[in-house]
Amino acid sequence: MSSYLRALRLVNFRNYADATVLLAPGLNIVVGDNAQGKTNLLEAVSFAVTGSTPRTPNDPEIVRWGEDFTRTEMRVSLNGGSGGEERKVAVGYAPGQKKRLTVDGAPAPSLTAYAAGGAGVRVVTFFPDDIRIVKGAPADRREFLDDLLSSMRPTYARAVAEYAKAVQQRNQLLRRIRDGFSSERTLSTWDRKVVDFGTTVLEGRAAAIQPLASLFGDAVRALYGPEKAALRYSHSAPLEEYAEALREARGADIERGTTSVGPHRDDFVVLFGGVSMTTYGSQGQQRLGTLALKFAAREYLRAQTGQDPVLLFDDVMSELDKRRRGYLSEYFLGSTQAVITTTNLEYFEEKVLEKAWVVRISGGSVSQDTRAGATNRAGKPETA
Ligand SMILES: Nc1ncnc2c1ncn2[C@@H]1O[C@H](COP(=O)(O)OP(=O)(O)O)[C@@H](O)[C@H]1O
Ligand SMILES: [Mg+2]
Structure with missing residues (x-):
């Protein structure tokens, strides 16, 4: 019970x-x-x-x-x-x-x-403003995933927070390198830290997205109709190529002063019948899509925690x-x-x-x- x-x-x-x-x-x-x-x-x-x-x-x-x-x-x-x-x-x-x-x-x-x-x-919450998970920016969808996984595991929550900090510090360093105040050699230490925490985040999300997508499909069928619904994670760099992609992006990252690769740049697409609900969904579809995501979150928590x-x-x-x-x-x-x-x-x-x-x-x-x-x-x- x-x-x-x-x-x-x-x-x-x-x-x-x-x-x-x-x-x-x-x-x-x-x-x-x-x-x-x-x-x-x-x-x-x-x-x-x-x-x-x-x-x-x-x-x-x-x-x-x-x-x-x-x-x-x-x-x-x-x-x-x-x-x-x-x-x-x-x-x-x-x-x-x-x-x-x-x-x-x-x-x-x-x-x-x-x-x-x-x-x-x-708890799983639904507030009317949550429609932004479907309608809004990638950051809103990442927050939904990260909050859900954080509510299951403090280690994941810590990795998310430490990752954000590490990326911020890396960005500062990128700008210092660009402006000639630091040498590129100092970047390796930060890259290692970023990749460490980033990998934990990517692994957590990767393990969750398939089961969530399938629960989401069930919820959409029950709430909306026979439409085939799906969630598709979209990587800035897949897990296996993450460290390498970060290294390859160095030059461009220094120029821009920001980190262009990693879980903070990822997204997931919410699809009804193969069509992105973020781009093409009506207000009603976006709302039902959001509800279905919450139902999926509930079922996922049940399966994972037994409660x-x-x-x-x-x-x-x-x-x-x-x-x-x-x-x-x-x-x-x-x-x-x-x-x-x-x-x-x-x-x-x-x-x-x-x-x-x-x-x-x-x-x-x-x-x-x-x-x-x-x-x-x-x-x-x-x-x-
Ligand atoms: N920090 C606060 N201190 C006092 N009143 C607040 C505070 N924040 C919001 N309110 C008031 O709470 C009232 C009720 O809000 P809400 O719970 O959204 O109502 P509803 O029953 O429509 O959901 C609003 O009139 C708002 O002005
Ligand atoms: Mg209200």
Whole structure:
């Protein structure tokens, strides 16, 4: 049995001053009008699990206006709650200071370790802006892959970070060589470092892309139609030729002052029926393609870790037709845990609502629903 989230407390998180939300296994529906804090709540769940927000690289944004710190506390039920085993995790953040991450009261060894399952649970998130994974630049797609693999393995996360640093330093050196302040001989040391970390990144991605592509194909068939869908990794240099390609690019790299070869220049193509969705997809196809990538990520995490990740999907029903909303409802009901936001409960059929736990949000306050269906549910949260 997989772990799930029991309760979350948000202190000074965006528009929440101090709120506690109880969550149930299975489908949780967060409902409220616009601008009440639904997306913020989902963001807080993700922050509590990973120590970072998927919505912005600018952490200070999440601190409630006028306050100087934010904090999330979470109770995680381990292994489906069978042994009653629980983990308590907390993330504290004050701008300008190091984050404080604790697991059962003890400091987590690092943010990367915490993000890679340290909380006892992993998440797959969907925010409307994620459409950029399909629609946007190669950097958006690389980030999707790297985040997924980092959530599985801290070694991969470290390689990604060290690789980025090494490339940056190599670039500085390239410019110094170009401008006559360093000799080309000094480059070899950096090249070795770059290739070392870069190889770890390339190997991680190479191992993931085939299984992900096949899961993606399944998800597209279920969500979209019989179209043959695929993911194709596109290398700036294939793994076997990486070190050599970097060496060969030296002259040109010095001239330009940047590193032209390596995983930071790679991409993957998202194809429906052989056609790139980035170039030719309609808004609707790009959105379904993004959803299918998230479904693939969930299945991949399940297969790799043996645990079902928690699904955090923001406002996913609004732009779908009835058939797809029905499919998604069943998909969420069949998951260990899903937290879904909506402005409108009518997107869910009555028989679905009967099995769901409904959380109402208004102006940064939470009220748990007391619908008969929700309270009859076997796995409902305990009160308090
Ligand atoms: N750091 C912050 N401090 C206080 N309020 C914030 C902060 N960041 C965003 N907000 C406010 O949170 C409100 C709700 O946002 P959101 O969760 O996106 O609503 P929705 O329910 O539509 O998803 C917005 O009105 C926004 O102004
Ligand atoms: Mg929202």
